[in-house]
Amino acid sequence: MSWLLASSPLTPISATFVLTNDGGTRPFFELFIEVRNDGTRSYCDFVPAVELDGVDIIGLIDTPPHRDSDFDFNNDCLSPGDVGVMRGVSRDVTEANFGSGSLLSFDAGESTFSEGIPLTAQPTLQGERVEAVPDGGFGLVGTVLPHRSIYNYALLVYPRDSRGLLVDELQAYPNELETLPAGSRWDFATDGTECTFAMDRRFQSWIDSPTSGFLAGSPREPRAVDVRQLAVRERVRELQGAR
Incomplete structure (x- = not known):
């Protein structure tokens, strides 16, 4: 190709x-x-x-x-x-x-x-691990700790196979896009993929103000x-x- x-x-x-x-x-x-x-x-x-x-x-x-x-x-x-x-x-x-x-x-x-x-001061991800998830298959689970109040938070995870190639897209939305107050803790679990994985690429996204961003109305x-x-x-x- x-x-x-x-x-x-x-x-x-x-x-x-x-x-x-x-x-x-x-x-x-x-x-x-x-x-x-x-x-x-x-x-x-x-x-x-x-x-x-x-x-x-x-x-x-x-x-x-x-x-x-x-x-x-x-x-x-x-x-x-x-x-x-x-x-x-x-x-x-x-x-x-x-x-x-x-x-x-x-x-x-x-x-x-x-x-x-x-964007600075990204939320901290703590205790991340790959395990079986409720949606079926294997996903990333852990805890997100926001350093300031944020909104519309989403975590995207792209698992890699043994060759290091991306093979799926997994998503998690702690608190369903609602406010994550500063200093709070939110457990998350992505949806699942067929095989367990040891490597991935991750992207966090959020909005700093409840009135900023197209998704926030x-x-x-x-x-x-x-x-x-x-x-x-x-x-x-x-x-x-x-x-």
Whole structure:
């Protein structure tokens, strides 16, 4: 398989393909791409365009938490040297797309119009361990300790297999996106994946103010990139549920 890359400072450093027969009429395809910002400035608000042999792969890029420099909300950004993960999905990929002549094209769709400021004082994760979880399979469990009151907290975990490749996306939402007061403790358990794992890549996300951010119901008008990203997330959910 070969790559076709759009001109971009974001460099793919690994790619994993997972094709699952989940009982539907078409298999469920997942693509995990780790990308690194090899540029000299931050890039934000990714709406990637990815194709495998002409088949559209729908997804977004998760990044370390940043705050937009011009507005009071958080966004997805990669500072120089940062690594993010794109998880893409499709119901139109088959085993025939994995031949030696296959072509994967990748364009991160980054914005150069906003600058991200890395969020400081990340909540501490304590006692993390991999074990069987209530949803089935193996997940990451532990405790999150916020250093200040935060909102809409989410933890994304990308397990690695024995080769170091990403193979799944796991999520946890302690207190269901409600307030996590400063100094409190919240136990969490992600959803599960089929196999246990010893390595992973993690991203925490949160909002510092209850009135900042699109998800918190701010009265500000949504930007075009917000609308596009929400549409992509909805499409991903549709493809996951399709049979």
